[in-house]
Amino acid sequence: MKNSTVRGLALIVVVAGFYFAIRRHAVLTGVGGRGISALAPDFSLPDLTGQELDLSSYRGKVVLLDFWATWCDSCRDEIPHFVELQNKYGDQGLQIIGVSMDDGPEPVREFYQRFKMNYPVVMGNAKIGELYGGVLGLPIAFLIGRDGRITAKHIGATDISVLEKEIVRQLRDKTESRSPGS
Amino acid sequence: MSLPIKFRPILLFFILGTVATALTFVALAYQASLIPSSRLINPDELVKILQSAKGEKPLMIQVGSHVLYTQAHIPGSEYIGPGSSESGLQSLRKRVESLPRKTFIVLYCGCCPWNHCPNVKPADDALHAMGFTNVKVLYIPGNFGMDWVEKGYPVAKGD
Numbered sequence: 001m002k003n004s005t006v007r008g009l010a011l012i013v014v015v016a017g018f019y020f021a022i023r024r025h026a027v028l029t030g031v032g033g034r035g036i037s038a039l040a041p042d043f044s045l046p047d048l049t050g051q052e053l054d055l056s057s058y059r060g061k062v063v064l065l066d067f068w069a070t071w072c073d074s075c076r077d078e079i080p081h082f083v084e085l086q087n088k089y090g091d092q093g094l095q096i097i098g099v100s101m102d103d104g105p106e107p108v109r110e111f112y113q114r115f116k117m118n119y120p121v122v123m124g125n126a127k128i129g130e131l132y133g134g135v136l137g138l139p140i141a142f143l144i145g146r147d148g149r150i151t152a153k154h155i156g157a158t159d160i161s162v163l164e165k166e167i168v169r170q171l172r173d174k175t176e177s178r179s180p181g182s
Numbered sequence: 183m184s185l186p187i188k189f190r191p192i193l194l195f196f197i198l199g200t201v202a203t204a205l206t207f208v209a210l211a212y213q214a215s216l217i218p219s220s221r222l223i224n225p226d227e228l229v230k231i232l233q234s235a236k237g238e239k240p241l242m243i244q245v246g247s248h249v250l251y252t253q254a255h256i257p258g259s260e261y262i263g264p265g266s267s268e269s270g271l272q273s274l275r276k277r278v279e280s281l282p283r284k285t286f287i288v289l290y291c292g293c294c295p296w297n298h299c300p301n302v303k304p305a306d307d308a309l310h311a312m313g314f315t316n317v318k319v320l321y322i323p324g325n326f327g328m329d330w331v332e333k334g335y336p337v338a339k340g341d
Contacts, residue, residue, distance in 0.1 A: 071247075071266050071300055071301075072293060072294055072298075073294075073298055074294060074295075074298050101247055101250065103248045124249060125249060125252075126252035126339075129253045130253060134327050135249075135253065135327075136254055136325055136326045136327025137293060137294060137295075137325020137326060138250075138294055155328075156295060
C-alpha cells in the first residue's frame with residue numbers, strides 16, 4: 001500500500017476519532033427499564049401559541065415526547081432529525097411533542113422559527129419533570145405507543161437510526177384499541 | 183516554487199489534521215472538559231465536606247436551568263441562572279462581587295453530560311476573571327439525576 005494511502009487512512013481515523021469524542025454518548029433504557037410499559041402520565045400544558053395541549057388527545061398515535069432546551073447542544077442537534085421524522089412518519093401516526101425545559105418561552109419561539117419545527121412544543125415545568133420520573137438531565141425522550149404506554153426511554157443524545165426503528169415498530173403495532181388498563 | 187509531488191500527500195495530511203484539530207478546539211471551547219482537573223470536585227468529596235462538622239462550607243451555586251433546579255438541587259445551593267447566558271453570568275458576578283476572593287465556591291449544573299455542559303465553564307471562567315482563587319466545579323459526568331440524585335446524595339426541591 002502506498003504511503004499516501006496509509007496517511008489518508010490515518011487521517012480519516014484521526015478525524016473520526018475527534019468527531020466521536022465530542023459526540024455525547026447516548027444511554028438507552030430499553031424495555032424493562034424504569035418507567036417502561038407504564039402508562040405515560042397525562043398532562044395539559046400551553047404550547048408556544050398559548051393553546052393547551054393534552055397528551056391524552058394523542059391516544060391512538062405513536063408519540064415521541066422530547067424533553068429538551070434551546071441551550072442544550074445535543075438537544076439542538078436532534079431537532080432537524082425530529083423534523084425529518086415528523087415529515088416522514090406523520091401521516092402514519094407519529095406525533096412528536098417537544099417539552100421545552102427553558103426558563104422562558106422567548107428563546108424557544110425564536111428557535112422554533114429558525115429550525116422550522118413542524119411539531120408542537122409546550123413549555124415544561126418541574127411538575128411534568130417529576131411526573132416523568134425526574135427530568136434531571138437533557139435531552140430525555142420517551143416513546144409512547146398507540147395504547148399510551150411508554151415503550152422506550154432515551155437519556156442523552158439519541159442514535160436516530162435506533163429511534164427510527166423503534167418508531168417504525170410502534171407504528172406497525174395496531175393495538176391502539178387495546179384498553180390502557182389491560 | 184512548487185512542492186515536489188511526493189511531499190504533497192504529507193502536506194495535505196498536515197493541513198487537514200490542523201483543520202480538524204482547530205475545529206475540535208472550537209467545538210470544545212465552551213465545554214467543561216477544558217476545566218483543569220485541579221479545579222474539579224467529585225460528588226463524594228463534596229458530600230464529605232458538607233457532612234463534616236469541621237471546615238469551611240462552600241457557597242454552592244447552580245448555574246444551569248431553573249426548571250431542573252426546582253426539581254432537585256443540592257440543599258443550601260443557590261440558583262443563579264445559566265452560565266451559558268450573559269444574564270446568568272451577570273447574576274453570578276453580582277452575587278459574588280462583594281465576597282472575599284478566597285471564598286470557597288462550588289459551581290455545578292448537571293444539565294447534560296460533562297463534555298456537553300454549556301454552563302459550568304463560562305461560570306468558572308467568570309469567577310476566575312474576578313480573581314476568585316478557591317473555586318471548584320462539581321464533576322457530574324452524566325447528569326444531575328444519574329450522578330447525584332440516584333446515588334442517594336442529599337437533595338432539596340423547590341425554589
